[in-house]
Amino acid sequence: MPDPLIIAGKSYDSRLIVGTGKYANYQQNADAARAAGAEIVTVALRRVNLSDPSQEILTDFVKPDEFTYLPNTAGCYTADEAVRTLRLAREAGGWNLVKLEVLADQKTLYPNMPETLTAAKALIADGFEVMVYCSDDPVYAKMLEDAGCCAIMPLGSLIGSGLGIMNPVNIRLIVEQTRVPVIVDAGVGTASDAAIAMELGCDGVLMNTAIAAARDPVLMASAMKHAVIAGREAYLAGRMPKKLYADPSSPLAGLI
């Protein structure tokens, strides 16, 4: 049964978006992205390395004709920096679909929501399709949706922490109120975390470190692919109600 994820009018078969940071090398990165079945990969924008032209470059391995590049604003701490970065990304790649994140401090990498909202409005006015990393505050999530963001991407826990989905109630509240895709971005540590996010009704999961920092990143990428599919199917299937006491699976009638 086809069950596409639709972001900004474009349809994707995979509900798992993966990052391209922290891998041992770009070849491993490409292998992991394929094992994850990912169609979208996040990428960063940085200065061209003028001193070492022999250094390998992302586009030779994780190719933009194989994956949809989602330029991010990682490392930006103000709305102005984020807008500047994404305008350059559009010039470099020609894509309007972007991931906005405006960070508050280096210790938590928590999103600065007032700056995020300011940047989102400026980018949308400039023609961008904005997928936005945000806190798990349903009020701010609604403001970002009302501003025209094409995906709401709350954290499950801090970026790179691997703590899992620490805020299921808030994620669920955001899922229930949001009409554009909700994608958990940050916090997933292992496959069950991704499944939990999907069972809560999220439309997708975005992760980087959980795959890149696994002992075997390519195998973990495959695990994440299955976890996202399993979680999605469990959500669609509708879980049984939880009960306090036992309920036998075998019929009581005909007992000898």
Added chain:
Amino acid sequence: MKITLNGEVRDVEPGTTLAMLVADLAAHTGRDPRGVAVERNLEIVPKSEHASTVLEDGDRLEFVQFVGGG
């Protein structure tokens, strides 16, 4: 005259265009420069304007491209 490219001060001949500088980069790295975006004094210069953009003393240029990131 002096310009700053990705934070490094460089000497360039007066009359150098942005297109010439980009071509120099491509020759230096041996790579297709199409994935490189250019910012001059905080303004993006579209690829279509590289040839007509003559550099001036004190210009601050950023050449950026996509790299791995989360």
